[in-house]
Amino acid sequence: MKFSVLGPEGTFADAAAKDYLKTQPNANVLFDYHPSFDQVYQAVSGDDIGLLPLENQLDGYVSATLQRLQTADVTEIGEITIPVNFGLVANVAELSQIKRIYVQFKTEGQCQKLLSSLPNVQIITTSSNMVSLEKFQSGELGDAAIIPQSQMTDLSLPLMRDNVADQDDNSTRFIIFKSQPANLEKLSRHHLTTNHFKAPLFVTPSFNDQPGTLYDILGYFAEHQLNLVTLMSLPVKSQLGVYSFYLELSGTREQQEVLFTTLQKMAAKYHVHPLGYYAV
Incomplete structure (x- = not known):
């Protein structure tokens, strides 16, 4: 595999x-x-x-x-x-000497305290923390990178700082x-190996925006005591101002039947896009 x-x-x-x-x-x-x-x-x-x-x-x-x-x-x-945690490496002796810093796009959001303390430094966004390290190692004087803390042990550089994320x-x-x-009927036949499950899904209204839509969606889960642990909205992209809701539900093995009964009921009114059902 x-x-x-x-x-x-x-x-x-x-x-x-x-x-x-x-x-x-x-x-x-x-x-x-x-x-x-x-x-x-x-x-x-x-x-x-x-x-x-x-x-x-x-x-x-x-x-x-x-x-x-x-x-x-x-x-x-x-x-x-x-x-996860991060370290800073640079081929200069002082922070003030850094000209460019390589940082992965998601790492950037986790190290804002450090980056905001370097207002004159050019931030170059990368697709991977390891790409940040590779670009730094093949770069020029004045370069720096934020990399996984685990990679720090193999390096010896003039400037190295541990634990530069906004919190440890x-x-x-x-x-x-x-x-x-992730077919609902097929998922419902899957039996858990532990007592607790998580079920991620998208729910998209099949009609134009109107008051109470989200309240109605959440009511399905509240009625049957299904715990909502995540709620996010994403644009559907086909039309401005129309959104899908990303949800994660959790529950116990005894709630398996009510989970899929509830989702089947919702599917009669909304577009339900299940993403799985697994033990946690």
């Missing part, structure tokens, strides 16, 4: 994938590294699996992942959360998925 993740080896996605495999008995996989979200998503087929970041504790949800899930025919089969307690949640539509 192939496991597609954001690469190269040594990224937080790589660490998350390896941690996830520790929870899976007899997992025999070949790691498949890609430089972009789209390439990871496109690489997953058949019985292969993929992993993408979904949420960071400091910088919130990863829009690049949510936008793909919004229309994707995938089934999420699990999630894994890992601690920081983590990122990743989803594991297959390239298969």
